[in-house]
Amino acid sequence: MYKLSHAWERKIDLIYLLTLKEVALKYKRTFLGIFWSLLNPLLMTLVYFIAFKVFMRFKVDNYTFFLLSALFPWTWFSSSLIISARSLVDNVSLIKKVVFPRSYLVAAVINAQLVNLIFSIPILLFLAFFYTGGPAWCWVIGIPLLIAIQFLFTLGITLIVSISNTYFRDIEYLVGVFMNLIFWMTPIIYPMSSVPEKYRPLFFLNPLTSLMSAWRELFLHNTLQWKESGIALGMALLTWGIGVAVFRKLERRLDEVL
Amino acid sequence: MSEAVIVQNLIKKYPSLKKPPGFKQWIVSLPKMLSQKSEQPYFTALNNVSFTVKKGECLGIIGKNGAGKSTMLSLLLGTSFPSAGSVAVNGKRTPLLELGAGFHPELTGKENIILNGVLLGLTRGEVEARLDSIVAFSEIERFIEMPVRTYSSGMYLRLAFSVAIHTDPEVLLIDEILAVGDESYQKKSEQALVSLIKRGVTTVFVSHNMEAVKKICNRVITLKNGQIEFEGEPDVAIQNYMHVLGS
Numbered sequence: 001m002y003k004l005s006h007a008w009e010r011k012i013d014l015i016y017l018l019t020l021k022e023v024a025l026k027y028k029r030t031f032l033g034i035f036w037s038l039l040n041p042l043l044m045t046l047v048y049f050i051a052f053k054v055f056m057r058f059k060v061d062n063y064t065f066f067l068l069s070a071l072f073p074w075t076w077f078s079s080s081l082i083i084s085a086r087s088l089v090d091n092v093s094l095i096k097k098v099v100f101p102r103s104y105l106v107a108a109v110i111n112a113q114l115v116n117l118i119f120s121i122p123i124l125l126f127l128a129f130f131y132t133g134g135p136a137w138c139w140v141i142g143i144p145l146l147i148a149i150q151f152l153f154t155l156g157i158t159l160i161v162s163i164s165n166t167y168f169r170d171i172e173y174l175v176g177v178f179m180n181l182i183f184w185m186t187p188i189i190y191p192m193s194s195v196p197e198k199y200r201p202l203f204f205l206n207p208l209t210s211l212m213s214a215w216r217e218l219f220l221h222n223t224l225q226w227k228e229s230g231i232a233l234g235m236a237l238l239t240w241g242i243g244v245a246v247f248r249k250l251e252r253r254l255d256e257v258l
Numbered sequence: 259m260s261e262a263v264i265v266q267n268l269i270k271k272y273p274s275l276k277k278p279p280g281f282k283q284w285i286v287s288l289p290k291m292l293s294q295k296s297e298q299p300y301f302t303a304l305n306n307v308s309f310t311v312k313k314g315e316c317l318g319i320i321g322k323n324g325a326g327k328s329t330m331l332s333l334l335l336g337t338s339f340p341s342a343g344s345v346a347v348n349g350k351r352t353p354l355l356e357l358g359a360g361f362h363p364e365l366t367g368k369e370n371i372i373l374n375g376v377l378l379g380l381t382r383g384e385v386e387a388r389l390d391s392i393v394a395f396s397e398i399e400r401f402i403e404m405p406v407r408t409y410s411s412g413m414y415l416r417l418a419f420s421v422a423i424h425t426d427p428e429v430l431l432i433d434e435i436l437a438v439g440d441e442s443y444q445k446k447s448e449q450a451l452v453s454l455i456k457r458g459v460t461t462v463f464v465s466h467n468m469e470a471v472k473k474i475c476n477r478v479i480t481l482k483n484g485q486i487e488f489e490g491e492p493d494v495a496i497q498n499y500m501h502v503l504g505s
Contacts, residue, residue, distance in 0.1 A: 009383075013381050021373060024369075099336045099351065255339075
């Protein structure tokens, strides 16, 4: 069997333990513990179901399923970004007194939030059975693929946001406002078809548009959109590259600004 | 290669602004900043410092508060980077700076041991294999499954110290931590350190405790205002330093 080198084994252990710490701390001193990761999306589903089935009726088929198929992945992105904005600032003592790759702190936040997405997949599975007659095998390839793409993209953005926040603490407040803006500028609660024709090219400048569209098609229509996934992957790689470069550059003065 | 640490012409500056300029101030001073390139004021914590530490040697660094001792250690550790000059360290660096820096109060003693051990350079399997001896050395077997927020400060330090010395250090960076726990534990921790040093671990030891410096160091550097004032035998260095303090 292939044996990992000591250094790699340690890196994997470190990311695993930092992730475990994030997850464990989130639910420390709660009675339900990790069940909140399942309960949260479940309650959210219920709320949306009531809201859009009873009060606001859109002319979109199976609106709740339509909404959740993009909202769950979006929640992974937005909560990762909002939480990781403070991940360096909140770990001053670790950063100043122990040497390890600082980017792991950011990656651990994204991993911990991914747990929530994974827990919400059973809900989508259930809705798929209910509305479309069940998921197809492309979920098995599609879900890990889109998770990988979104992870890269999110990591790129959060590396920039978290390190910038150590220089200017204003960033974490800006993030909140911008997340709201981007949420409304990404087809999550509305379909792309409701966007006026002339604005559509603008929408595809937003890397999240193709990503969310790929998620939605996968869950809603059991199709893996290779073109959208490809565009999303390209943008994710670019974002990740920029994120790593910026982080490396600014990281060297971290001890002076924290 | 017998040099474990090589420091050459090291300079470390920190921006000396007490408060970063806020938005209001920035707007006010923007025209001035654009018209003339402003020199940002710097505080020089270390100024042109050079020294080496041989493998297996124990170097003591003494000096008044603010002389640059802790800055030196953070540069050796690699948590901060030189403004100019160079620092080279051969071997795995193990900090004994602020004990328990990686501890989280809500995690249990055992969880903290494993996380800290991995942070200090082991794999999870290696830490788990040493768990028993780490716990035994820290003498807190009974509380190991409890969150460390419930620990007394002595227990907290003992656990952190125990983890650090069980991670196969090659270059130990120590900042004033020999006062761990009660008197009997202090003796035990001191013995553990001395035996590590005897085994050939390179050590840089920052302390105000002159007795300890005299006991374990082979050579001493006296820092003053970020510069090396004296370098040589521990006895001579301490004598000079005490003399300066007295006058």
